[in-house]
Amino acid sequence: MKLPRRHFLRLAAGASALPAISRMTWAQVYPSRPVRIVVGAPAGGGIDITARLIGQWLSERLGQQFVIENRPGGGGNIAVEAVVRAPADGHTLFLATPANAINATLYERLSFDFIRDIAPVGGLMRVPLVVVINPSLAIKTVRELIAYAKAHPGKVNMGLGGAGGVDHVAGALFRIETGADLTFVPYRGLAPALTDLMGGQIQVLFSSIAASIQYIKAGKLQALAVTSAVRADALPDLPTVGEFVPGVEATQWYGIVGPKGTPAAIVDRLNQAINAGLADPGLKARLAELGGMVLPGSPADFAKLLANETDKWGKVIRTAHIKPV
Numbered sequence: 001m002k003l004p005r006r007h008f009l010r011l012a013a014g015a016s017a018l019p020a021i022s023r024m025t026w027a028q029v030y031p032s033r034p035v036r037i038v039v040g041a042p043a044g045g046g047i048d049i050t051a052r053l054i055g056q057w058l059s060e061r062l063g064q065q066f067v068i069e070n071r072p073g074g075g076g077n078i079a080v081e082a083v084v085r086a087p088a089d090g091h092t093l094f095l096a097t098p099a100n101a102i103n104a105t106l107y108e109r110l111s112f113d114f115i116r117d118i119a120p121v122g123g124l125m126r127v128p129l130v131v132v133i134n135p136s137l138a139i140k141t142v143r144e145l146i147a148y149a150k151a152h153p154g155k156v157n158m159g160l161g162g163a164g165g166v167d168h169v170a171g172a173l174f175r176i177e178t179g180a181d182l183t184f185v186p187y188r189g190l191a192p193a194l195t196d197l198m199g200g201q202i203q204v205l206f207s208s209i210a211a212s213i214q215y216i217k218a219g220k221l222q223a224l225a226v227t228s229a230v231r232a233d234a235l236p237d238l239p240t241v242g243e244f245v246p247g248v249e250a251t252q253w254y255g256i257v258g259p260k261g262t263p264a265a266i267v268d269r270l271n272q273a274i275n276a277g278l279a280d281p282g283l284k285a286r287l288a289e290l291g292g293m294v295l296p297g298s299p300a301d302f303a304k305l306l307a308n309e310t311d312k313w314g315k316v317i318r319t320a321h322i323k324p325v
Helices: 005-029 046-062 074-084 098-106 142-151 166-178 190-199 209-217 264-278 281-289 299-320
Strands: 035-039 066-070 092-096 118-133 157-160 183-186 204-208 222-226 251-259
Touching (some): 035 046, 046 066, 046 118, 046 264, 046 281, 074 092, 074 098, 074 251, 098 299, 118 166, 118 209, 142 222, 157 190, 166 204, 166 299, 190 204, 209 222, 264 281
Parallel strands (some): 157 183, 157 204
Antiparallel strands (some): 092 251, 118 204
């Protein structure tokens, strides 16, 4: 049967409106049950605390519980695998960190492609690292540290919170760009590395601000610079490493992603709620206590950050021949 042109156009218009109606429906009913935020780290650290802060905000904002699920192990890859295999309905999310950008090159065989298999939702914050040394070295600037390392080849040990972490690739980038002779000493976490730095067993560390600021203020560690592109609010008098060595920049960043195929309406709803939180004075203050600078933006902004970080650290890992332990 041949349809009259006017009837056909009405049907076509109705069909074209279905995706828009579907998107509106998704946004209206989401979330319909508790939401998991999977974290590839144990409870209690900065990653976990950040997830719980944003989870609490989203719970209050969106009217459902956002529950943190810690899945440490495998360099964070176990948690990613669980998320990319979850239904793409917005009820399983993941707290992304630099480990995910680093692991794309660090591990030769992964069962997923992080960039391909996730849907970026939005950034949360950046946390600079701070370059700290034992005060006995009597070094006051990054330039003096570079000169000292070159003058004492093989005798300047840089502690690492763990092989393949953001401090490792940041240290490798620093070594590549400066030619400083630094020997990497991996530890099982940042706490024992800080203990040995204060004890003189190692000479330098790229530490998180939250873990080291108490020792800096007490005079037990000498802070030289932060690794962010701009000076950090938590240590405003410190210069950036880039002021001495242009191009050396590294931060511990956090953001939210979901499985690939998560409806755009859900992604947008989550992104708007997250950005509202990053503008909230109370939440901003809590994140600042962790040394963080908020990272608002669109899903596309966070997708660009993920792509840039993956490319940047991939080049450093290949140049420095970094391998997972």
